[in-house]
Amino acid sequence: MKRLHYEANLENMRGFVRRLTNLFEEMMNGFEDPMAARAYEIGTDPRPTEKGLWETAMTTSGVVQPERKPGVDEGRAQLLAYEAYEAESDEIRKELADNALSIAPQLPDALLLAAELNPDSRKASDLFERAIRQASKIFEPGENPWQNVPNRPFMRDAFSYGVHLFMIREFSEAADVFKDLVRMNVMDNQGARYEAVASLIHSERYTEAAEILVRFEKGSEADAVYLYLDWKLEHEASDGKSEEAAAMLEKASKANGHVRHFMTFRTKPIRYPRKLLIQPGSVEEAKYIWLLLQGSSA
Secondary structure: OOHHHHHHHHHHHHHHHHHHHHHHHHHHOOOOOOOOOEEEEEOOOOOOOHHHOOOOHHEEEEEHHHHHOHHHHHHHHHHHHHHOOOOOOOOHHHHHHHHHHHHHHOOHHHHHHHHOOOOHHHHHHHHHHHHHHHHHOOOOOOOOOHHOOHHHHHHHHHHHHHHHHHHHHEEEEEHHHHHHHHHOOOOOOOOOOHHHHHHHHHHOOHHHHHHHHHHHOOOOOOOHHHHHHHHHHHHHHOOOOOHHHHHHHHHHHHOOOOOHHHHHOOOOOOOOOOOOOEEOOOOOHHHHHHHHHHHOOO
């Protein structure tokens, strides 16, 4: 009887923290879909709220199962990793990342930082895969795994690996990674849907790209990223012969006209951002869209 009472209290505590997490992120990000027509964040780095959520989850009794909590060294290294993500220069980022890795060589975020800072794409891929394997050991699937804070490193590692593959133009492999993220998290808090669609289009896997666009069509009528990818799919899948493509491009241009400038002048795509707050219709959004449409220039 005492055990049942304890388990009930434990579940209540976990439920409370999940609700607190939801409320905190809603306050920071708004109440609608993460990619709705308002300012939104993209990037491979953690969201600004994550460090505080992680510290709360790790220090509040009964929130995280003991086997999912880091040891003393891993906890120190994780805090260093969060500091590295917030560093103002690559030099400081690397120094903090190296310190984290020296304390906890198997820490997923330390491995991820090492991967991102490694100029050798093959070695970087190996580090990304190691990070994913380590993070998967404490990953717990669920209706919305993103709200379970200890799951974040695994989902971040996978997203970052997908970006890495996209940037070295391994589009089909990138598509598989992003599709898995969209599948496992129906809310798509990371916004992986658009990276998935772009990767699928570049891989000429048009049916799969269309399926994702259909799934997220509702509420995307004024979303420039969605509209340009929808046009791109129509144009590429029809081998440039679609009679509807011109009207679709015009509609996308009304949502963000800066992309047409990049199309005209064949501007070099940007590197995928580590963190960026985007205003709909802005030049920054256009740069992001252009990267998705063109793929990396690497």
